[in-house]
Amino acid sequence: xxxxxALFAAALLAAAPLAAFAEGIDGGPKQTTxxxxxxxxxxxxxxxxxxxxxxxxxxxxxxxxxxxxxGITGVQNGVAISGDYMSAASFLGISGLVxxxxxxxxxxSVGFLVGWPVVTFLIAEPLRNLGKYTFADVAxxxxxxxxxxxxxxxxxxxxxxxxxxAQMVGAGKLIQILFGLDYWMAVxxxxxxxxxxxxxxxxxxxxxxxxxxxVLLLSGxxxxxxxxxxxxxxxxxxxxxxxxxxxxxxxxxxxxGTLVADPVSAISLGMALIFGTAGLPHILMRFFTVSNAKxxxxxxxxxxxxxGYFYILTFIxxxxxxxxxxxxxxxxxxxxxxxxxxxAAIKGGSNMAAIHLASAVGGNLFLGFISAVxxxxxxxxxxGLALAGASAISHDLFATVIRKGKVDEIAEMRVSKVATxxxxxxxxxxGIAFENQNVAxxxxxAFCIAASCNFPVLLLSIYWRGLTTRGALIGGLLGxxxxxxxxxxxxxxxxxxxxxxxGSAPFPYDNPALFSMTIAFVGIWLFSVLDKSxxxxxxxxxxxxxxxxxxxxxGASSAASH
Amino acid sequence: xxxxxxxxxxxxxxxxxxxxxxxxxxWTLTAVTLFIYFGFILLIGYAPKFLGIxxxxxxxxLGLPIxxxxxxxxxVLVWIYVARANASYDSLTRAIVxxxx
Numbered sequence: 001x002x003x004x005x006a007l008f009a010a011a012l013l014a015a016a017p018l019a020a021f022a023e024g025i026d027g028g029p030k031q032t033t034x035x036x037x038x039x040x041x042x043x044x045x046x047x048x049x050x051x052x053x054x055x056x057x058x059x060x061x062x063x064x065x066x067x068x069x070x071g072i073t074g075v076q077n078g079v080a081i082s083g084d085y086m087s088a089a090s091f092l093g094i095s096g097l098v099x100x101x102x103x104x105x106x107x108x109s110v111g112f113l114v115g116w117p118v119v120t121f122l123i124a125e126p127l128r129n130l131g132k133y134t135f136a137d138v139a140x141x142x143x144x145x146x147x148x149x150x151x152x153x154x155x156x157x158x159x160x161x162x163x164x165x166a167q168m169v170g171a172g173k174l175i176q177i178l179f180g181l182d183y184w185m186a187v188x189x190x191x192x193x194x195x196x197x198x199x200x201x202x203x204x205x206x207x208x209x210x211x212x213x214x215v216l217l218l219s220g221x222x223x224x225x226x227x228x229x230x231x232x233x234x235x236x237x238x239x240x241x242x243x244x245x246x247x248x249x250x251x252x253x254x255x256x257g258t259l260v261a262d263p264v265s266a267i268s269l270g271m272a273l274i275f276g277t278a279g280l281p282h283i284l285m286r287f288f289t290v291s292n293a294k295x296x297x298x299x300x301x302x303x304x305x306x307x308g309y310f311y312i313l314t315f316i317x318x319x320x321x322x323x324x325x326x327x328x329x330x331x332x333x334x335x336x337x338x339x340x341x342x343x344a345a346i347k348g349g350s351n352m353a354a355i356h357l358a359s360a361v362g363g364n365l366f367l368g369f370i371s372a373v374x375x376x377x378x379x380x381x382x383x384g385l386a387l388a389g390a391s392a393i394s395h396d397l398f399a400t401v402i403r404k405g406k407v408d409e410i411a412e413m414r415v416s417k418v419a420t421x422x423x424x425x426x427x428x429x430x431g432i433a434f435e436n437q438n439v440a441x442x443x444x445x446a447f448c449i450a451a452s453c454n455f456p457v458l459l460l461s462i463y464w465r466g467l468t469t470r471g472a473l474i475g476g477l478l479g480x481x482x483x484x485x486x487x488x489x490x491x492x493x494x495x496x497x498x499x500x501x502x503g504s505a506p507f508p509y510d511n512p513a514l515f516s517m518t519i520a521f522v523g524i525w526l527f528s529v530l531d532k533s534x535x536x537x538x539x540x541x542x543x544x545x546x547x548x549x550x551x552x553x554x555g556a557s558s559a560a561s562h
Numbered sequence: 563x564x565x566x567x568x569x570x571x572x573x574x575x576x577x578x579x580x581x582x583x584x585x586x587x588x589w590t591l592t593a594v595t596l597f598i599y600f601g602f603i604l605l606i607g608y609a610p611k612f613l614g615i616x617x618x619x620x621x622x623x624l625g626l627p628i629x630x631x632x633x634x635x636x637x638v639l640v641w642i643y644v645a646r647a648n649a650s651y652d653s654l655t656r657a658i659v660x661x662x663x
Contacts, residue, residue: 103613106629107606110599113636117595120640121588125647241621254623255614256606263607270603274596294652297644304640308633548568551581552655554662 033180036368041179044212044376045193051208055201062409065202065416066133066391067288072207074295078302080207081286083214084384085112085277085303086310088170088377089443091217092351094311098318099325099353100343102243102253105318109311111270115277116304123278124300125293126462129553130546134388135284135454136396139461142542144469144535146401148457151476153396155453156281158480159446160389163280164382164423166442168431171378177348178355178371187431194382195424198390199417203289206383213380216373218306221313224354224370227361228320243322248341253322265509272513276447279455282388293553314354321353324360331356386423393419441492444511448487452479452516460524462550465543468536471528479520486512571662580654587646591639602632 063069072080090112098105131137136152168187175186197205232239240254247253277283287296325331326342336345346352358370394416399407457476460467487493489507494500509515528536549555571577605613605628613625 103623103625103629106625107603110602110629110632113633114595114599117636117639117643118592120643121592121595237620237622244621251614251621254616254621255625256610263604266603266607267600270599274599293655294648297647301637301640301644304637308637311633312630544572545568547581548571548577551577551584552571552658552662554571554659 034178034368034371036365037371038179038368040368040372041375044216044372048193048197048205048209048212048379051212052197052201052205055205055208059200059202059204062133062395062412062416064204065413066285066387066395068203068207070289070291072289074290074298075302076207076211077286077290077295077299079214079306080210080289081283081299081303082306082310083210083212083217083380084282084286085307086214086217086377087167087381087443088174088374089166090311091221091314091377092174092354092374095314095318095321095354095357096350096352098315099321099346100350101257102247102249102319102322103255104257106311106315107256108273109314111273112277113304113308113311114270115274116300116307118274119278119283120297120300120304122459122462123284124287124296126550127284127287128290128293128296129550129556130462131288133285133288133395134391135281135458136392136400139457139472140400141461142546143461143467143472143539145405147469147473148461149396149400151457151473152454153392153401155279155449155457155476155480156392156396157389158484159279159281159450159454160385160392160423162442162449163282163446164385164389164427165430165434166439166446167378167382167385168427169434169437169439171375171382172431172435174351174378175375177352178374183435184432187428190378190382191424191428191431193379194386194427195421197379197383198386198420198424203387206380206387207286207289209376209383210380213373213376214306217377218310218313220358220366220370220373221310221317221354223366224320224357224361225313225316228316228324228357231320231324231361239316239319239323243319246327246342247322248343264514265511268509268514269511271517272444272448272451272511275451275455275513275517277450279450279453279458280447281392281450281454282384284454284458285388285391286384292556317354317357320361321357325353325356328360331360382427386420386427389423390416390419393423438497441487441490441497441510444492445483445487448483448511448513448516449480451513452483452520453477456517456520456524460521464528465540466528467524468528468531468533468539470531470533470536471524471526474527475520475522475524478523479516482519483512483516486516571658574658574661576654576661577658580651580658583654584647584651587643591643595636595639598632598635602628 059065061069094105094108097108127135127138130141134152134156136149136156139152140148168190171190172183172187175181176183197209228239232242243253244251287299290296290299322343325346331347332342332345333347346356355367355370355374359367394412398415399405399412453476456479457472461472486507489505490510490512491505492510494505495502613623613628615624616622617624
């Protein structure tokens with residue numbers, strides 16, 4: 001049973017495509033209770049609860065709840081964005097991927113990073129100039145409020161739901177291995193802390209949880225990478241040479257392997273990663289926390305730098321693990337060494353590569369630190385997700401769609417807090433319900449939906465005069481549903497999750513973004529062009545005024561509205 | 563809110579200059595980003611062995627500097643955009659806002 005738990009942990013933590021590696025992962029009993037990790041984690045929890053208490057006293061208005069009153073500086077926001085974005089999947093999953101297959105890991109890192117320039121050039125400043133709390137503010141700026149908000153809220157909530165479930169299940173599995181806690185306890189702890197941070201501290205607390213987590217994660221990862229380089233006298237050549245010698249795949253780890261099977265899959269995956277980043281509601285929401293377009297730009301610059309630096313570190317960490325973990329019997333499951341080889345025999349599966357490396361280079365105390373950081377990482381990401389989901393419910397659905405904007409701030413905030421609690425409880429319930437399901441496809445699906453629904457609607461609402469409410473609604477829903485349907489029919493879900501025979505999947509690619517994005521863009525274009533309604537004319541006529549504000553920020557919602 | 567309507571701002575040559583510059587620059591950099599990234603992806607898809615060519619006598623392969631280049635280029639492109647926006651767009655925007663009062 002424990003072997004299965006470990007296997008799932010490994011699979012779930014990773015983003016969808018990483019799941020392919022689950023089959024190569026095995027072994028590792030639940031660890032004995034790790035007290036140094038637990039005490040460091042408790043210290044983190046107390047620190048963040050203190051911050052939440054401080055933030056709660058400053059969070060009295062809707063603007064403060066959703067966007068910290070716009071009072072976050074560009075640099076702070078950049079660090080928070082990186083904290084929001086660098087999930088446990090990217091830390092443990094990608095370093096584990098590098099550990100298992102070397103160069104292939106870099107392909108993912110690059111994909112996760114390259115979305116950021118696109119966000120900078122096309123999205124960040126318009127978002128800040130046009131929006132207030134959610135990206136639906138921007139998409140519905142000149143379009144029919146009700147339809148566009150419902151669409152954007154659906155897009156946001158579906159993305160948040162899949163991302164959240166994947167994080168919760170991953171958290172439970174990971175914490176089980178790291179801390180020796182029961183799965184359900186871990187899920188409940190994550191869910192409850194997330195609810196507390198968001199309901200009491202709103203965006204301000206969430207931001208600081210993400211900043212602290214980013215600093216801890218980057219320091220921990222820097223230390224590990226440095227320790228690895230130190231071990232090899234700062235000679236990359238010697239690091240890579242040792243890895244090539246030690247790895248059963250030898251020189252193959254220095255070039256692209258089997259991960260990217262064919263060019264269509266590669267391009268489709270790349271599109272999901274790039275454009276999905278520009279459509280993730282919890283990331284987009286962060287741009288409303290700064291006071292102006294200039295600060296928004298600075299945020300992305302800082303975030304891109306930190307995230308890029310982080311992925312370079314994970315590459316070194318992965319190779320370090322090949323050299324220092326797979327050669328040390330203490331980290332290997334002796335039962336598996338003979339059958340699977342030293343790499344795959346790693347205790348707890350390949351996602352544990354970074355964790356074992358922490359122990360190898362920094363001893364038990366540093367192992368505890370990195371374990372606590374991994375837990376904190378999950379907390380920071382789920383808090384951002386919960387806040388984005390709650391805002392979609394309270395700001396988009398409740399305040400605008402149901403109450404038509406006639407609602408006072410206090411009621412809206414109350415709804416968002418209730419929504420946060422509901423989302424948190426739901427996340428806990430689903431997290432426990434999905435314990436033994438393979439949900440590894442969910443992060444990939446979240447990115448794919450973000451790229452196929454949120455991103456096209458957002459981009460075209462900012463830049464295309466011809467966009468109409470009807471076009472956005474139909475095209476957006478087409479993108480959303482085609483993404484979901486194609487993922488369900490793909491090998492990752494059809495075969496791996498639903499247990500149908502291998503090769504029977506009706507849709508051949510694990511990531512359908514290339515197709516679902518095309519459907520979304522063509523759908524939006526076609527139904528906008530064909531739209532002869534009066535609403536359509538209003539939508540097109542509204543473009544000029546919107547574009548002036550988009551470019552100049554004149555009339556943009558002021559920073560600290562009280 | 564500005565005293566003048568958006569039509570007046572649209573007629574302002576500085577606004578037209580800002581829109582033209584920013585659009586051209588933003589979309590060009592986007593194209594460069596996508597070109598670099600999908601170039602890398604196509605290389606992986608069609609010529610994985612090329613990325614596996616060793617550099618001289620080293621175990622390191624061409625794939626490493628190329629991958630590193632893609633990562634660093636993402637940051638450099640963002641930096642170029644931000645530097646130019648800070649140097650030129652902000653002052654233009656300020657002037658437009660002033661003139662619209």
